[in-house]
Amino acid sequence: MLPATAFTPEGFLKDLSAWTPAVAEQLAAAEGIALTTAHWEVLHLLRDYYQQFDSSPAMRPLVKWVRINLGEDCGRSVYLLSLFPGSPAKIASKIAGLPKPDNCL
Amino acid sequence: MLHTLNCSPGHPAVQDCIALLQQEDALLLLGDGVYIALENSQGWQALQASGATLHALEADARAAGVQHRLAPCFTLVDDAGFVALSELHAQHMAWY
Amino acid sequence: MKAAAQGGVLVVTRHPQPGRSLARSALDTALATAAFEQPVNLLFLGAGVLQLLPEQDSSDVGVRNLRKVIDSMPLYDMEHCYVDAEGAARAGLTATDLPPGAILVDHTALRALFDSHRHVLGF
Numbered sequence: 323m324l325p326a327t328a329f330t331p332e333g334f335l336k337d338l339s340a341w342t343p344a345v346a347e348q349l350a351a352a353e354g355i356a357l358t359t360a361h362w363e364v365l366h367l368l369r370d371y372y373q374q375f376d377s378s379p380a381m382r383p384l385v386k387w388v389r390i391n392l393g394e395d396c397g398r399s400v401y402l403l404s405l406f407p408g409s410p411a412k413i414a415s416k417i418a419g420l421p422k423p424d425n426c427l
Numbered sequence: 428m429l430h431t432l433n434c435s436p437g438h439p440a441v442q443d444c445i446a447l448l449q450q451e452d453a454l455l456l457l458g459d460g461v462y463i464a465l466e467n468s469q470g471w472q473a474l475q476a477s478g479a480t481l482h483a484l485e486a487d488a489r490a491a492g493v494q495h496r497l498a499p500c501f502t503l504v505d506d507a508g509f510v511a512l513s514e515l516h517a518q519h520m521a522w523y
Numbered sequence: 524m525k526a527a528a529q530g531g532v533l534v535v536t537r538h539p540q541p542g543r544s545l546a547r548s549a550l551d552t553a554l555a556t557a558a559f560e561q562p563v564n565l566l567f568l569g570a571g572v573l574q575l576l577p578e579q580d581s582s583d584v585g586v587r588n589l590r591k592v593i594d595s596m597p598l599y600d601m602e603h604c605y606v607d608a609e610g611a612a613r614a615g616l617t618a619t620d621l622p623p624g625a626i627l628v629d630h631t632a633l634r635a636l637f638d639s640h641r642h643v644l645g646f
Contacts, residue, residue, distance in 0.1 A: 371595075374591065374594070374595075375591050375592055375594060375595035375598075376587050376588040376591035376592055377587065377591070377592045377595060379595070379598065380554070380555075380558040380599070381558070382557070382558050382560070382598075382599060382600070383558075383595060383598035383599050386598045386600070387598055424551055424554070424555075428637065428638075428643070439569055439570055440537065440569070442569075443537060443568060443569040446630060446633070447633065447634055447637065449634065517641070518637065518638075518640070518641075518642070518643045519643065520535065520637070520643045520645050521645040522537075522645060523645075
């Protein structure tokens with residue numbers, strides 16, 4: 323378990339390199355989410371996105387990115403909302419250990 | 428289109444602006460841009476050649492001490508004049 | 524009022540990074556506009572084309588790798604961006620250096636590009 327000082331006031335991980343699957347579980351628990359295989363698929367895609375584009379996606383590019391990589395059934399906002407209720411781009415980025423999306427409202 | 432140009436003579440933005448400037452446009456010099464209108468300088472001839480109407484913001488021209496040394500193709504405008512120019516042109520491009 | 528242009532926002536980015544944050548602000552403005560599903564185009568003009576240099580590594584200076592962020596534009600449904608052909612030539616950028624979907628615009632097409640947008644935002 324990382325101490326509270328490892329996170330921003332909004333709960334985002336300060337040091338990207340401190341992320342581990344255990345940290346993801348901790349972040350997910352704080353959001354009231356129990357991670358399943360479906361969650362992990364999206365989290366790994368988000369980390370790939372960050373590697374490739376040096377930014378966290380807003381909702382629209384996230385949906386498109388998931389559609390490209392996981393297909394039409396997953397690349398829909400309702401699917402992402404079912405996994406990460408509320409604000410999928412923001413919450414999934416948080417659990418994936420990424421900074422808050424710049425263009426997330 | 429209204430162009431506002433706010434940079435010293437010789438700055439690359441001056442050339443970028445001149446390349447876009449057309450007869451139906453208006454140009455307003457702001458801040459350090461007012462030095463471009465100095466009568467004895469070489470900066471304004473290309474602006475005049477575009478055929479655009481040329482202005483300088485009066486407060487900035489006075490602050491720079493160029494208000495009595497402007498090339499005759501420039502008209503001084505106050506803030507209300509700036510607003511009027513904005514209303515006259517649908518688009519505004521700020522060069523700085 | 525002059526005849527209004529067709530529509531959409533043209534974001535004009537004219538400064539290289541990382542010296543100033545203007546390049547980053549221009550890109551964020553374009554991406555945020557696209558995220559709201561508003562029509563937007565991005566034009567790299569003059570020294571702004573230097574943002575497109577492909578081998579950026581900003582890991583030691585603590586800013587984003589702007590070229591990587593630029594490469595995410597198609598995911599925001601910005602399939603194309605516009606690049607000042609003269610500026611690109613001056614910078615020694617070749618077609619293979621540019622992002623996929625980049626459209627080179629020469630001097631006369633530049634003016635037409637400005638005129639085809641309702642709003643112009645210069646950075």
